[in-house]
Amino acid sequence: MKLAWGLLAAWIVHDLEELATMPSFSQQPDLPAPLTKVLPMSRREAATAIGLTGVAIAAASAAGAATGGRSKFFQASLMGFGLHAGTHVAQSVVLRRYTPGLITTPLVVIPFSVWAWRRLKTGGVPIAPTDRRLTVALTAIVPLSHVIARLPRLRRT
Template sequence: MKKVAWGLLAAWIVHDLEELATMPSFSRSPDLPQPLPKVLPMSGGEAATAIGLTGVVMAAASAAGAATGGRSRFFQASLIGFGWHAGTHLAQSAVLRRYTPGLVTTPLVVIPYSVWAWRRLKAAEVPIAPSDRRLDVALAAVVPLAHVVARLPRLRRRLRTSSRMNR
């Protein structure tokens, strides 16, 4: 089960390297519908910070999975979230009718790894932990919170600049 558990982190790294490489230029694309360009723009440093913060959670989930033979509720909830988030990538691209960050590795890495991991857990007769709403909500908040934290320095600069201009 260690391969399944650490595979989550490996699959996440491959997927998020694509996002890291493409998110800054995508977020500044002039052909995105309004008001997206005002909300999305990220610098490379902001993208790296958000991805790194999320990576800490994924590493912890993988470690929990490895330590428990895949039985950890935290690991299983993270595995579910990783697999289901593939739908957000596919939906974003369908709605925008264009490439979005993470689209290439979604069908090549995210979906195959997720299916493989659940099959391995089932074959090993690892009990599937019942859903815990608090954990599910906390994990669902990880990526949005990481993006907010990554943008805090820029938001602080804007606030300082606007307060100076209002004096």
């Protein structure tokens, strides 16, 4: 199912923007104090975190393709991808500036997510109710990937 692989393609476009901008953004000296302690990342750390998250998105896309979009894992990942657009917008509003991922959010993330859900619905694919355990697990993937990416640095300190 092409729609399922579209999730991976949209994610790649979006995360290429994040990879290109996250390291320099994260090291800006005028970020609010809590962020300056958590955020600074090297290009390697950003690439590792993005790559680890990409493995989960690729697995979700494969599950969606194998089930014709019926997989709960795929649908939850598609939902998370669409909803995370709000975090990009909120970050930029709070910080009053560009934040990584902001450009592709309205150009890729939101349009793809809306289109994909409409295609699933018009294609007669039943929309699975959200499984709370799956939602919690998927929500943990991004922060966990960032922690794993920073482990080498944390071990040195």
